[in-house]
Amino acid sequence: LCILLDSYTECYNEAQKRLMHHFELIERILHERQTIKERINELYHWLLSSIENNFFSKPLSLKRSKLDEQIISFRQFHAQLRTRQYSFDSDINTKINLEQLFDNNDRHTLKLIDQYIHSLNEKSNQYNEYINRLSSRLNEFHLEHTHLIDTYSNYIRLYVEQIKQNNDLNFSALELLLNNDQDLVIDLALYHRLV
Incomplete structure (x- = not known):
């Protein structure tokens, strides 16, 4: 009777260990599913806010x-999008998860996420x-613009040098032209004669 009782006790202990192991597996799978669901929800809301933004x-x-x-x-946003897309493709949208979790x-949410990612990628490109x-x-x-400013500066410098070298020019008229007086109506013929 003791041997039989020990045998049953041993069988129950092994069954209890197997049962506890199965409970741990179920708990781990539930935790993985919950974690993945949280990641799906977080990704879904991030994508929605990115689209609404x-x-x-x-x-x-x-x-x-x-x-x-x-x-x-933009580069920071694009890097986040690519990181989240990689995470989605490698960790969430896997065949095992689709079959088991x-x-x-x-x-349906995964299809929407995939569409949103595709749409944001196209817009990003x-x-x-x-x-x-x-x-x-x-x-x-x-x-x-820099070239025009340099060219204009060179012309001004050349005109100033010509004024200094030529004593027979009407300096006041040329000086007014070079100072770009807004009130003066520029006579281009006079300008070309002076220069």
């Missing part, structure tokens, strides 16, 4: 320092191209 419709500044700030802000509501074009044109404009 309408980051891409904000006009870009023509002031270089402000444009640089906008570019930095998600219900139909979760699958278009916005990035727009930033690059604007930045290039702004750089060209600044170079052209």
